[in-house]
Amino acid sequence: MNVLPLLSEIASRGVCIRANGVHLVVSPDKLTYSLITKIQDNKPALIRSLERLRQYADGDDDWQEVVSDPAQFEAFISSVATFEQRQRGEIPAHYTATVYCQTCNKSVPHFSVGADSVKERDWCINGQPAEVTGRTP
Numbered sequence: 001m002n003v004l005p006l007l008s009e010i011a012s013r014g015v016c017i018r019a020n021g022v023h024l025v026v027s028p029d030k031l032t033y034s035l036i037t038k039i040q041d042n043k044p045a046l047i048r049s050l051e052r053l054r055q056y057a058d059g060d061d062d063w064q065e066v067v068s069d070p071a072q073f074e075a076f077i078s079s080v081a082t083f084e085q086r087q088r089g090e091i092p093a094h095y096t097a098t099v100y101c102q103t104c105n106k107s108v109p110h111f112s113v114g115a116d117s118v119k120e121r122d123w124c125i126n127g128q129p130a131e132v133t134g135r136t137p
Contacts, residue, residue: 003045004081006038007053011074018067019050056080 010017013035016027024043031039039046050067053076057063066076082092095109 003042003049004077006042007046007049008074008077010035010039011070011077014070016068016070016073017046017050019047019054022047024050053077053080056083 007017010026013032014027014030015035016025017039018025024039024046026039054063056076057066066073082094085092091109092111095111097110097112098107099110100107
């Protein structure tokens with residue numbers, strides 16, 4: 001079960017959550033009955049997901065910083081979800097622009113950059129390291 005949307009909801013409500021072995025540690029001051037019920041109903045999946053998310057962090061210090069700040073945690077979850085969608089070959093909903101990939105020689109979906117080109121190094125959605133320049137119509 002994918003509980004990333006639930007983790008995002010928890011973070012968006014200002015609740016801190018982390019796994020400690022087989023236990024979940026949450027900041028109780030902002031919990032509602034509805035949220036408590038969702039957490040209880042999904043506890044094993046939440047613990048697995050939190051442990052999986054922890055692997056994306058750059059060490060324990062970074063992970064503690066991420067889970068201690070609900071806004072930062074919500075952004076982290078969103079980034080991981082986008083990364084995992086791309087790994088599965090899916091196009092994230094916020095990829096509303098198209099750019100030309102000079103490595104695979106194709107127009108590929110990309111997030112809107114608000115400019116005519118993407119100058120920095122990027123990874124094409126086809127899994128290729130690419131210099132991506134210029135949006136195509």
